Amino acid sequence: MNNDIRVGVFVCDCGTNIARTVNVPQVVEYAKGLKNVIFAEEGKWSCSVDYLAKLQEAIKEHNLNRVVIASCTPRTHEPLFKKTVKEAGLNPYLLEFVSIREQASWVHMDDPVRATEKAKDLVKMGVAKAILLELGEDFRLPVKQDCLIIGGGMAGMTAALNIAAQGFKAIIVEKQPQLGGLLNKLDRIAPEEVSADAMVKAKAELIAQNENIKVYTNTEIEDIQGYIGNYKVRVKTNGKSEEFDASTIIAATGMKEIEPVGQYGYGDDSRVITQLQLEGLLKSNGLEAKRDVVIINCVNSKNEERGCCNIGCLASVKNAMALKTINKGTRVHILYRDLSIVKDELSYLKDARNMGIKFIRYTEERQPEVSREDSHLMVRVYDLLLGRELKIPADLIVLTTAFEGDSTVDQLKGQLKVSTNPDGFFQEAHVKLGPSDFPSDGLYLCGCARSPKNLKDTCEESMAAAMRASIPMKVGYLEAEGIVADIDLDACNDCGICVKNCPYGAIQLVDDRPNVLKALCKGCGLCAADCTKDAITIVHYSDEQILAQVEAALEEKAQEKIIAFCCHWCALGAVDMAGVSRLQYPPNVRIIRVMCSARVATKFVLRAFELGAAGVLVAGCEFPTCHYIVGNYKAEKRMERVTKKRLAQKGYDPSKLWTAWLSATDGPKFAATMRAMTKQLNLE
Amino acid sequence: MSDSILIIGGGIAGINAALNAADYGCQVYLLDDTASIGGMMARLDKTFPTNDCSICIESPLMYRVDNHPNIEILTNCEVRRVNRNNGNFEIRLVKKARFVDADKCTGCGTCVEACPVSVPDELDGKIGGMRKLISIPFPQAVPNASIIDPRCRYGKMREQGACIGGCVVDCSQCRECPIALCVKACKDEGKDAVLLWQADKPMDIEVKSIIVCSGIKSYEPSTGTYGYNVYENVITNLQFERLMNAGGPTGGEIVRPSDKAHPKKIAWIQCVGRGDKELPYCSKVCCMITAKQVIITKEHDPSVETLVFYNDLKAYGKGFYDFHRKAVEGGTRYIKGKPFDIFEHPETKNLTIRFEDLDKGELMEEEVELLVLATGLIPSDRNKRLARVLGIELNEYGFFKEKEPLNAPLETNVDGVYLCGGATGPIDISESVVQASAASMKAVIARR
DSSP: OGGGOOEEEEEEOTTTTTTTTSOHHHHHHHHHTSTTEEEEEEESOTTSHHHHHHHHHHHHHTTOSEEEEEESOHHHHHHHHHHHHHHTTOOGGGEEEEESIIIIITTOTTOHHHHHHHHHHHHHHHHHHHHHOOOOOOEEEEOOSEEEEEOOBHHHHHHHHHHHTTTOEEEEEOSSSSSBGGGGGOSEETTTTEEHHHHHHHHHHHHHHOTTEEEEOSEEEEEEEEETTEEEEEEEETTEEEEEEESEEEEOOOEEEOOOTTSTTTTTOTTEEEHHHHHHHHHTTOOOOOSEEEEEEEETOSSSSOOOOSSHHHHHHHHHHHHHHHOTTOEEEEEESSOOOOTTHHHHHHHHHHTTOEEEEOOSSSOOEEEEETTEEEEEEEETTTTEEEEEEESEEEEEEOEEEOTTHHHHHHHHTOOBOTTSOBOOSBTTTBTTBOSSTTEEEOGGGTSOOOHHHHHHHHHHHHHHHHHHHHHSEEEEOSOOEEEOTTTOOOOOHHHHHOTTOOEEEETTEEEEOTTTOOOOOHHHHHOTTOOEEETTSOHHHHHHHHHHHTSSSGGGOEEEEEETTTHHHHHHHHHHTTOOOOTTEEEEEESSGGGOOHHHHHHHHHTTOSEEEEEEEOTTOOTTSSHHHHHHHHIIIIIHHHHHHTTOOGGGEEEEEEOTTOHHHHHHHHHHHHHHTTOO | OOOOEEEEOOSHHHHHHHHHHHHHTOOEEEEOSSSSBOTGGGGOSEETTTTEEHHHHHHHHHHHHHHOTTEEEEOSEEEEEEEEETTEEEEEEEEOOOSBOTTTOOOOOHHHHHOOOEEEOTTTGGGTOEEESEEOSSTTOBSOOOEEOGGGGGGTTTTTTOTTTTOOSOGGGOSSOSSOHHHHHHHHTTOOOBOTTOOOEEEEEEESEEEEOOOEEEOOOOTTGGGTTTSTTEEEHHHHHHHHOTTSTTTTOOOOTTTOOOOSEEEEEEEETTTSTTOOSOOSSHHHHHHHHHHHHHHHOTTOEEEEEESSOOOOSTTHHHHHHHHHHTTOEEEESOEEEEEEOTTTOOEEEEEEETTTTEEEEEEESEEEEEEOEEEOTTHHHHHHHHTOOBOTTSSBOOSBTTTBTTBOSSTTEEEOGGGGSSOOHHHHHHHHHHHHHHHHHHTO
16 A cells, blocks of 8 residues: 555745755755655745645646655644645645754754754654644534523523524523522612613513524523534423423523621621622612621631632622611621722722721631621720721611622533532633633623623623524534544444543443544543553554654664654744744654644654654643643653553653653743753753 | 724724734725734733633734735724725825835844844833834734834934934935944845835825724822832733743743842732722733733742732633632632732842731731732723824723723714724733624724
8 A cells, every 4th residue: 555655745945945955955865765765855934825726737747646744833834735735636635744943953052963863853854743643524513503501691592692692593581580690689780880680671672582592591501412503402491391402502500699697696696697688688678777787708718728709899889878878877898808899999998988887807827707696796806007906786787798609500511521610610621721611612691600800700601601602503513623533433442431532522422332523622632641551552653653753753863863752832832932033952852743742652652762862851731731721641641650660661761751841932941951851861 | 885894903902803804805904003003912822711822812813904905904004094984984194214125125123133222111121121213023923124213313212322323414314324233134125125215104095984992001009009110020911921031031031130040939919000090990801810920930840839929809701710729729829908018129130029828817927039919901092082083982991982881882873983892991912802793893894
């Protein structure tokens, strides 16, 4: 079969950026002598429009079916060359990219001979892999235009209206008898001073008028199966089960107060209530005039267990002002830790102080205490400014409590196969750049289901989640690159490790056997590296292809060489940064690109040492960043706990296996690592 | 009828809005008035509360933008005039001369090596960061192409040794420059991408909606504030961020300006400038920026002593308070109180901070080797001009005004113009991303 493989190698001068150091004609001649190479050529600027046309002609003229580009870095230029070979009629997965600028000419400027040797090796490794490349295809999952929204509070309603505004179908499932969620328990919204009821009413009316929105109230989710484009949902609505399909799902389940039972007399004395209970009293005008009210903030917040509740300070000041409005004579004290009001803080607090509201700060170490004295309650708090304890009488104590995720979340997270933090707030795909997404495609989140937040932020998050859900619904399908896992069921023993470990839920059981939903697979290769039966192939990064690169690299002078497996995103970013910055390091290393460090199986490392490599480096993203959520953590664990042991068992020195966790700006660190490794391994 | 979207500002908000709208199927123009997209995030070291490396998580998105068939990137470009016609916006843009053909330039950097003149960098100048007159903004820049400082032409940099400083002919009149070293270097490489004669070029586009995400600016304290600009070892938190960054002027070495030594004791002062005329509000992110900076400082060197003078701690977001605790548990002393006096030791250039510890009620002092002023965020210089051109309103602080923050968040007084990110006020990256998705939702619905 190998006779049919016709490889073309195109080596770039990059002006003189490569050619100044690397002897490109020698590399071209060397390439011509490699197995299956039909054609090799030097190009002054491979990425120029005229050369790309020449490249396409060469593919046709020499009937090439594999292309190796040896030039700059795949991180910036691979898409261009993929497009070029595709236009020439070649499957873009039959392209292999070799970086001889960032990995050779720019980093070994003082040693042209060894830089050239290295470039030859890199080309040989590229050709070895190219020979084994197989046709790839992009995968598509059809997605229809219907979105399930779990929760009918402000978040769910806002998301539904935005989904429906595009003509898509939105299905709201709300467990309460009416829409509105937490807002139904609130009086007014601060700082805008809008009535919560009016907000709910306006939204609910818009929803009632919208024929694209179907609302289930008094309804709970019983079961959710499937994946993007194909969710089967069963609900229990007013006592009976009903089933429907959905293509995408938004979790907008909101939050609830953590009741401070046993704290500050709550539960024992009816005069100690929560902020939410105060809202209820204010809302129903059920509050008699009070003489002394003490509000205690940060109850169960800002401690070892839990952070800032985000909304408590604003709520406490708003309600203190409401109490003052009801009865000017009410004395109101707010005991606080930090006043964390963000918007218009200064003017808001000034208004509050002008109304006579008193603020007293306390610390985590010295919490206020509540006791009963005769007929009234007494609050003791240490005043830091006065340097003594104050005693404040109270006929109402309001506790600003912390929040946790809704009670349905425990069940729901199992149904959606997503995770939460200890407080039951859903965990987003990435706290910075994926705030509206779950790791699995097709699942989105918004509002207080993610973390406590005010109404404006909730509405913004709901619009954002609606947008994220709308993209696949508008496009009509979800598309994934062809770098995906493929399971050989004949070799598989159904152990289930891959199903459990996939960060994207892309491997699901079908008739008790693992099945890769290819459009959901991101191609990290974690599953393949951990598969005990070698049953999983990662297209474009198969075991055979990677081992072929290892073998090609170590064919000659293996004892002088270091094999470095670098992840595409950060480790290779650091390699490129070292290149761009012209940082010089010893030329012993041969880099093999993987998408994620988690792809690096123990057997790759073992093979390198069997062939006599001086050392092996596994480099991935700096913690906690990982393009594949947990890949670097898994890789580190595997290398430390499994690979090193196996090396020792086989009689190799485990200290010759290094790991490095790099950010994309860590050029200096990568160069330093290479220098240190070369020294440690006595390669100088 | 056009159904395109113009996104003004190529920072993390603009990038996200562009990718969302383009993935949805819209044609997007992503405009930035600097030489690269990426915005402020591209220049930060780490991001709170996870300490993710900033450029590591942003650059994959920048490359996606670069390769997206539905996105046209317009860098070094400004909006000059906007007309409303039949529900569309007719927009006159000006592509400012880059003096380099960005399509031909491969970012190889040979011209930069050839350039004889270094000048202080706009961002890093105060902490010793230099750049050449021809430069690539940063290694991951998109487009990855050089840009020439316009001062290089017309002999303005003659005294600094600019190679074309002595020429009597106006660059715009010449097509063949025999003098400029960058032109020669590029030609020697077989390219001819440096075009010193390039002029600003107008460009007209028509779009259905506009998203304004023109960013925000780090506040620069006035001279004398806690010794800023007077004492050498007083810097802002943005300058400190650049010192921490491996891509910054010191290659990630935390060294102080006076003697380039690694400071062993560093203090941060929070809320610098708050209450000033320019900064009458809380910028909300500075507490977490400081928590991040003390944690990273300790990661660089655990023996460095760190202390923070703070007022009210703003740890409002998910995971923020845990992050603050991590800073405290790492050994950073948080002192409640605002320093009232700073003076410099003439020989050591160390700084003595006098303050009242509000928890103890005592007057105290501390001597530190480097002082970082945690300043807030103020409206971008672009806002006033953009507001005028687009006909949208600014609020009392100078940020763009939302029509109805609760009922119509991110909408402006002009239908079809939406806001997100730092254009709306102080904001963190995560909130910018949320707003960007939300604004793109508005923009695509408005197309219907």
